[in-house]
Amino acid sequence: MLYAHPSHRRSEVNAPMYRDAKSINGVTAVDLYYEYPTYNINIDKEQQRLIDHDVIIFQFPLYWYSTPSILKEYQDLVLEYGFAYGQEGTALHGKTFLCAISAGGKADAYQTDGYNHFTIRELLQP
Template identity: 95%
Template sequence: MDLYYEYPTYNINIDKEQQRLIDHDVIIFQFPLYWYSTPSILKEWQDLVLEYGFAYGQDGNALHGKTFFCAISAGGKAEAYQTDGYNHFTIRELLQPLEQTATLTGMTYLPPFCLFGSRTAQEERRIPEHRERWRELLTLLVEDKFDTQHAMPMEKLNHYWPQEQSVESDEGTS
């Protein structure tokens, strides 16, 4: 669901959003990485919806046992998100606050699914392959064929499947 569409004035319906979380086993935050973080409305959503007594703390176990990951796009190329790259941190390192949120709330955290070099992905014709991997990932999750333990140590879920083409093809590398 699109938070900006649903809540253009940021007046988030906490009860409705908490029920959405209860109703689903897999929670996905899909967003463009913006200044190394989530967009402001997603942060507001977290602050309001993931409240004490619901998501964490005494009796706050509504999310225990669920699976959580991020699906992100980033303007920079994959090599920019390395310790020795332009951004000085890996994508997993930059997302550690969300990983800790998952841990605190009792969810299993999975690595992100990433589209790097998003500004040039269309002209470089990387979108169809990326979209197909995304569809395959969602299908595996829905059909309960996803091996969480196998995926957890990976840097990105993009690497979950054996691929015929180079992994770099969807990451905006040259």
């Protein structure tokens, strides 16, 4: 599980989820902001970590309808052409990817008739 919360101490939802995930036997939980405070992501190490696991979870709060900056950096660098996609990019085939996302608004704000005018699922579509 790759955890990306830029304000871990202020987190009401993600920090407890991360803490609980760390206590589960067989789960590798990585705090990207703690591990890479200067964003100098070790691409080889992270690609190997992905290869070594069958289930990969990105856990983060929704920031401006997107991921926090370190997770965007991680995706840009680690999930590169030839590794994660492209004709030769088959390293992650067969893996299960999940996102555990929190949002600061109330549930009714994420409805078609709510403040955001879209559901969370609609906002997360590529």
